[in-house]
Amino acid sequence: MMGQILFALLLIAAIALFTRSIRRVVRNIRLGRPEPINGRRAERWRTMALVALGQSKMVARPVAGIMHILIYAGFVIINIEVLEIIIDGLFGTHRIGAVLGPFYDFLIGSFEVLAVGVLLACVVFIARRAVLQLPRFRKPEMKGWPSKDAMIILVVEIALMSAFLTMNAADLALQELGDAHYPPAGSYPVSAGLAAAFGLTGLQPASLALIERSAWWFHIIGILAFLNYLPYSKHFHIVLAFPNVWYGKLEPRTQVANMPRITGEVRSMIDPSVPPPEPAPARTVAGAEMPERFGAKDVFDLSWKSLMDAYSCTECGRCTSECPANLTGKLLSPRKIMMDTRDRLEEVGKAIDAKGKWEDDGNSLHTRISEEELWACTTCNACTQACPVNIDPVGIILEMRRYKVMEESSTRPALTGMFNNVENNGAPWAFGPDKRLDWANDVNG
Amino acid sequence: MEQIRIPTMAEFAATGEVPEVLFWVGCAGSFDDRARKITKAFVRILNAAKVKFAVLGQEETCTGDPARRAGNEFLFQMQALQNVTVLNGYGVKRIVTACPHCFNTLKNEYPALGGSYEVLHHTQFINALLKEGRIKVEGGGFQGKRITFHDPCYLGRGNGEYEAPREVLLKLDAALVELKRSRQNGLCCGAGGAQMFKEAEPGTREVNIERSEEALGAKPDVIAAGCPFCNTMLTDGVKHFNKEGEVKVKDIAELIAEASDL
């Protein structure tokens, strides 16, 4: 009984804490500019099924892709086991799923096989990071917390899987001893071997029960703790990947969305009889007035979707390892753009939590992301193609460029020249319209 | 050879006739010495296929693509609204262009500003002409030559067109060798996003050098391009490696025009 009460309290605390974190994340995402996401629902479901559920973009790198699918399948399926653990924990039952009979044997058997798959994949992933030192995990933005975060996740998953198998092994030994509390249930293709290998079969029932219970508690406490670690980690992508892909951009990659506000301004400039549009009213965000800006100075000026992108980023670096700017040693790393956006958003969120409202702290997105990074992008969209969860770093880069150019008049000198040429000659070079058809003079040449 | 006439939309409008397609020449195609050769090659193809086409001539102005991508949305819309007015004024329905940046802007970005047209990249148009039998190509001088194709980001990854340029190239009876990074994984030439008009940011090398090195690694006789900016970047890259004597960078329109002796 004590155990059940303890378990119930633990479960409630874990869920309450997680709910609070989720609320914070949702609040933070909503700090962004409202952006209606247009219909095309059927297409969105299809994309989500393919990219998020089906992991279609992961296999672009076959080794990582297949390993990831293993971990992913293991995660999804072992959640069924967690359901059983929760019911057992709350009602003091043991292996409630056993009522399913042979199907239960099949379930437990496949969980075990998957657990080994996950273990293996995690070991390979650790080796890849620690021993092989793949370049995309060694970029400057990966120093410190990001690489630690990745390692923590992998070690925790190994620990959880090991606990799961240990629990099963002890359970099986007890079942074989005919212990009344451990009736025969389940099939144990992996832990049967473990039980024999680690000499569990020779232990006393009391010691076995101690091992079984300890592993059980370790497993479930670990899972609840991990659940609450998610919102602070890149591992949060297991939650956000699905909605993020669903809401993702369906337009052609290179299509830049229109700014209707500017259309109004330009129309009135061209035709004096058209009145200039009313300036958009300031938005109130977290108790602060946000002026409507051209482009993005801070997270408030980005679309909520860009902020969701930032929380969905898995820091895998697939974008960066395809980015032509990054490949040629330039400062730009699309992954860093996403991480900086998330870090800034977290910073803003913390300040709001502390003060109850937002007060300008003198920093912005531009404090973290330099002009040199912004101006290096060729808008080639290799990053958006590579991203396994359809994140769009180019959208953020472009909004920040807009702020630089239209609000601060700060650009690269050569670009000022190009702007002037387009404005005066209708071409990025200094040739007037009267020269536009000169090529036609000798078409055969 | 008789001089081909380049009719303008204004001339068509004066006679009350409608051309089959508007050829959007683009700034590079109009002013850049190298890109003008692509423009002329494409016009020779249009002429050979007896396509009734027109250009805007002096009424054409920059689509605004580099301005928009450099963050100057005002300037982009100034250009775009001006172009939309002209295009709609002539009742333009179909546009073909040899520049993937113009293609992307006209096709994807003008509708939000009131300009909706059927827009084709010239490789798509040439491919259709070949399929309809309006022009014929018999390999010509490129038979058996090694040709590699560099996917322009704004055509391929941006708009999903990978096949039209390849189908056209196959008509040359050449050996089409794929680059390691091709189709959706293609590597940028380094010119997009207004980079063409500025110094590159500091790095260890230039993007066009990286790309040209990869293309030269395929040991091609010809590097085929489908974008005037890619063409310039790759031509510079080939020169950087002192290979301009052995390897030619040519637009698909130039290859077809040359193979057909146009």
Ligand code: SF4
């Ligand atoms: S679009 Fe910009 S950030 Fe993305 S890969 Fe290309 S150059 Fe890099």
Ligand code: SF4
């Ligand atoms: S943006 Fe996408 S590809 Fe880049 S690191 Fe994040 S999840 Fe990976």
